[in-house]
Amino acid sequence: MIAVFDGHNDFIQRVVAAGADGPRLWLEGDGTGHMDLPRMRAGGVVGGFFAIWIPSPAGPNDAEAVALMQNPPFRMPLPDPIPHDTALPHAFRQAAALKALERTGTLDIATDAAGLRRSIDSGRIAAIMHMEGAEPIRDMDALHLWHAMGLRSLGPVWSRPTVYAEGVPFAFPESPDIGGGLTDAGRDLVRECNALRIMLDLSHLNEAGFNDVAALSDAPLVASHSCAHAICPSTRNLTDRQLRVIADSGGLVGLNYASSFLREDGKRLPLEGFDTMLRHLDHLLSILGENGVALGSDFDGALMPRDLQDASAVPRLLQAMRDHGYDDALIRKIACDNWIGVLERTWGA
Numbered sequence: 001m002i003a004v005f006d007g008h009n010d011f012i013q014r015v016v017a018a019g020a021d022g023p024r025l026w027l028e029g030d031g032t033g034h035m036d037l038p039r040m041r042a043g044g045v046v047g048g049f050f051a052i053w054i055p056s057p058a059g060p061n062d063a064e065a066v067a068l069m070q071n072p073p074f075r076m077p078l079p080d081p082i083p084h085d086t087a088l089p090h091a092f093r094q095a096a097a098l099k100a101l102e103r104t105g106t107l108d109i110a111t112d113a114a115g116l117r118r119s120i121d122s123g124r125i126a127a128i129m130h131m132e133g134a135e136p137i138r139d140m141d142a143l144h145l146w147h148a149m150g151l152r153s154l155g156p157v158w159s160r161p162t163v164y165a166e167g168v169p170f171a172f173p174e175s176p177d178i179g180g181g182l183t184d185a186g187r188d189l190v191r192e193c194n195a196l197r198i199m200l201d202l203s204h205l206n207e208a209g210f211n212d213v214a215a216l217s218d219a220p221l222v223a224s225h226s227c228a229h230a231i232c233p234s235t236r237n238l239t240d241r242q243l244r245v246i247a248d249s250g251g252l253v254g255l256n257y258a259s260s261f262l263r264e265d266g267k268r269l270p271l272e273g274f275d276t277m278l279r280h281l282d283h284l285l286s287i288l289g290e291n292g293v294a295l296g297s298d299f300d301g302a303l304m305p306r307d308l309q310d311a312s313a314v315p316r317l318l319q320a321m322r323d324h325g326y327d328d329a330l331i332r333k334i335a336c337d338n339w340i341g342v343l344e345r346t347w348g349a
Helices: 011-028 037-043 063-069 084-102 113-122 140-149 184-196 207-216 240-248 275-288 311-324 328-347
Strands: 004-009 045-052 107-109 125-132 151-155 222-226 252-255 293-295
Touching (some): 004 125, 004 311, 004 328, 011 037, 011 045, 011 084, 037 311, 045 084, 045 113, 084 107, 084 125, 107 113, 113 125, 140 151, 140 184, 240 252, 240 275, 293 328, 311 328
Parallel strands (some): 222 252, 252 293
């Protein structure tokens, strides 16, 4: 079975919600959600980015938002900012939940490329502590503290403003060129992440912020869970110009499995079959090349395609790639090796 390294999941929220049963939810599963240890192993998923994320009072998975997103065109307003003092306890609970999974002996929090490889070789899940939206980080001293706790990947925003940058609203059809760029604090954050070798994630960032990170950062540019705007003109997807900038940096894009970011009509309805996903992959490969495309599922954070309902089904996507004409060497790169390569270039070998 080809190994898979996944660019984004929101599983930790489910662990926190399960309370004391969180480790059992991980070890045994409960038949809900998109992933757990048994389903990751069944799907050949050897690791991934586990997101710390602070929910807004109203979000894209609420009933009202879902109804709106099922009938494009739509443009949802940006949620209100989340104050740091509100965000921090949530973030600590999620970081503690990931540490609790590590104590089961089945998962390691990877903080360097050598450790990541060791975890995979040993049969344990290699988990990267990622933060989606930097609300829990008050200042650069706090960033250093989070780094000491294991943080190795950071998205300055989810789709709402922070003191560092602006996210894109959920809108279709529309350009990601909405709102202003990085703040002064955001520029400091980019520089300090570079110094600490924390990977910067451009998914959810608007185009002005993307441009500012590209101009400032000395690391490969990465969008962990995004798709091609040329096929699905959602604000959350990347234009061909943005893809070329990422390619020029030696960076990477992880294909998001969220149906509404894949479907050409932008509807939040389950995608049927794999043809549209393959069109996105073909387009990304045509600009980024075979070393610049990976997978970024968004498991437990989005509506999945009908044939890709959870982590155990990922081999179906790999088989669709094979049937489409991708050889095994390319599939291995997209499935796993390209993530490890970009992390080595970002963190150091």
